[in-house]
Amino acid sequence: MRSIWSITANHFKAEKPKEKKAEVIVIGAGMAGVLTAYFLKQAGISVMILEANGVGSGQTKNTTAKITAQHGAIYHKLIENFGWEKARQYADANRIALDQYKRLIKDLSIECDFEIMPSYLYSLKEEEILEKEAICSRNLGLDTSYTTKTTLPFTVKSAVKMERQAQFHPLRFLYALADNLPVYEHTKVIKIKDKKIWTDQGEFYGDKIIFTSHYPFLNFPGLYFTKIHQERSYLSAWKTDYPLDGMYYGIDKDGLSFRRFQNMLLIGGASHRTGENTSGGNYDRLKQAGKIYFPTSSLQMLWSAQDCITLDEIPYIGKYSRLYSNWYVATGFKKWGMSFSMIAARLLSDQIMGVPNPYASIFSPQRFSLKAEKEKIKEGCYSIKNLWKEFMTVPKNVFESLAPGQGGVVRYQGKKVGAFKDKNGKVYLVSTKCPHLGCQLAWNPEELTWDCPCHGSRFDYKGNLLNNPSKKSISWRGEKELINGGKDR
Numbered sequence: 001m002r003s004i005w006s007i008t009a010n011h012f013k014a015e016k017p018k019e020k021k022a023e024v025i026v027i028g029a030g031m032a033g034v035l036t037a038y039f040l041k042q043a044g045i046s047v048m049i050l051e052a053n054g055v056g057s058g059q060t061k062n063t064t065a066k067i068t069a070q071h072g073a074i075y076h077k078l079i080e081n082f083g084w085e086k087a088r089q090y091a092d093a094n095r096i097a098l099d100q101y102k103r104l105i106k107d108l109s110i111e112c113d114f115e116i117m118p119s120y121l122y123s124l125k126e127e128e129i130l131e132k133e134a135i136c137s138r139n140l141g142l143d144t145s146y147t148t149k150t151t152l153p154f155t156v157k158s159a160v161k162m163e164r165q166a167q168f169h170p171l172r173f174l175y176a177l178a179d180n181l182p183v184y185e186h187t188k189v190i191k192i193k194d195k196k197i198w199t200d201q202g203e204f205y206g207d208k209i210i211f212t213s214h215y216p217f218l219n220f221p222g223l224y225f226t227k228i229h230q231e232r233s234y235l236s237a238w239k240t241d242y243p244l245d246g247m248y249y250g251i252d253k254d255g256l257s258f259r260r261f262q263n264m265l266l267i268g269g270a271s272h273r274t275g276e277n278t279s280g281g282n283y284d285r286l287k288q289a290g291k292i293y294f295p296t297s298s299l300q301m302l303w304s305a306q307d308c309i310t311l312d313e314i315p316y317i318g319k320y321s322r323l324y325s326n327w328y329v330a331t332g333f334k335k336w337g338m339s340f341s342m343i344a345a346r347l348l349s350d351q352i353m354g355v356p357n358p359y360a361s362i363f364s365p366q367r368f369s370l371k372a373e374k375e376k377i378k379e380g381c382y383s384i385k386n387l388w389k390e391f392m393t394v395p396k397n398v399f400e401s402l403a404p405g406q407g408g409v410v411r412y413q414g415k416k417v418g419a420f421k422d423k424n425g426k427v428y429l430v431s432t433k434c435p436h437l438g439c440q441l442a443w444n445p446e447e448l449t450w451d452c453p454c455h456g457s458r459f460d461y462k463g464n465l466l467n468n469p470s471k472k473s474i475s476w477r478g479e480k481e482l483i484n485g486g487k488d489r
């Protein structure tokens, strides 16, 4: 399902460079990669982007595209977990990122529906948390206030308003910026050793290499698979004339996100860990919310996206690992990758040019905290459980029991397979083993995909790779046609 941004942006094709060598090679042309390459080029550094698909074809095309320092009720937690100094750095970095967007859009006259407006957190149940959040964020220098007045179509118990935040059209912005950048589209990086990069389009060389591939797909060095998981959320666009004034984010368990785009209202929510959507119903939740809260509106589009979450919920931006001093990474944006992409672009270009950056330590991928180490153990146990499932469990259901439109892990000729039966009775068989590190894939009935609970790789029902860290598709075990719902022929 295509997002509102994909449908409303003009088609973009990057100009292919002739060189296969550059001082800096950036992997991935999403918001983080394009912004980073832009600043490096501005600084006179030779740079090139390698992109597996097209510019903006990853999560950036499916975002909500709010540019804000208001990332949920985080500031009181950041102060509790990391202290005032680090919390202030987080707030400052995001505040400055928004100013940098403003300046760039103005200086380059980019037409990208950029609008300044307040951002709100709201709760239907809690009061205390948002009261605390308002005080903490204000004390960190952010222009926030506690309120109960919003333009939402329902009464809220509490809200925090942050003044002068922004929203935009992410692809119109991205395409304008990528227009003058050297990008090899449809060039998938497969292997890297020091300065040499192997792709499906040949070999490339970069003195420095930046991974802005969303999930850093190389397992060693860096061991990012031990410290990142992915979460999916769902979005809907509704045609409406409802006068919503601001961008909203619900902090309650089933809280919804709202923003406008022209004559549309975007409603998002229903978040879960990738690979944990075995019963579906997320799009239905958004459809229901739209009908209840905006009864005169009409549903236009539905889509979804996922983002990387780090152990301490602060992105990893900086050196990829201690082993290769010429590799860099930007990941783990926790669904706030518009401002974090700008932070990453400034920080990484400073590091490459040897300029000190005040935010290097808070975002350093090599930072250590006891809390994060505890989370790492939890992540490890979760992965072992899903690895064990693949090796040791035998599915209860057999292949023949699938109803049309249904998929799942089943037994077929004594073996475990992933199967999806389409409306015409054709069954698509795939391996249930994730090619990344071997965890058992879970069927996602809502999106007809095979999703990995361990680190979030995804595949379509035919086994084609949709999202990394896996670099490969899942093995294809063929198509079968069932007669009378019985034996295959």
Ligand SMILES: Cc1cc2nc3c(=O)[nH]c(=O)nc-3n(C[C@H](O)[C@H](O)[C@H](O)COP(=O)(O)OP(=O)(O)OC[C@H]3O[C@@H](n4cnc5c(N)ncnc54)[C@H](O)[C@@H]3O)c2cc1C
Binding pocket: 027, 028, 029, 030, 031, 032, 033, 050, 051, 052, 053, 054, 055, 056, 057, 058, 059, 060, 061, 062, 063, 064, 065, 066, 067, 068, 187, 188, 189, 190, 212, 213, 214, 217, 231, 232, 233, 234, 235, 268, 304, 305, 306, 307, 330, 331, 333, 334, 335, 336, 337, 338, 339, 340, 341, 468
């Ligand atoms: C539902 C949802 C709503 C969100 N809303 C907001 C919001 O309102 N505001 C906000 O700030 N953030 C938001 N985010 C987060 C934001 O969308 C992401 O953090 C951001 O888009 C990530 O950008 P990126 O450049 O890191 O990744 P991507 O856009 O995914 O780019 C990575 C690129 O790398 C390429 N790639 C991957 N592997 C390879 C390879 N091997 N070789 C070559 N290329 C490769 C991919 O094709 C892709 O184009 C939201 C996220 C979700 C899930």
Ligand code: FES
Binding pocket: 225, 434, 435, 436, 437, 438, 439, 452, 453, 454, 455, 456, 457, 468, 469, 470
């Ligand atoms: S994504 Fe890592 S094992 Fe599947």
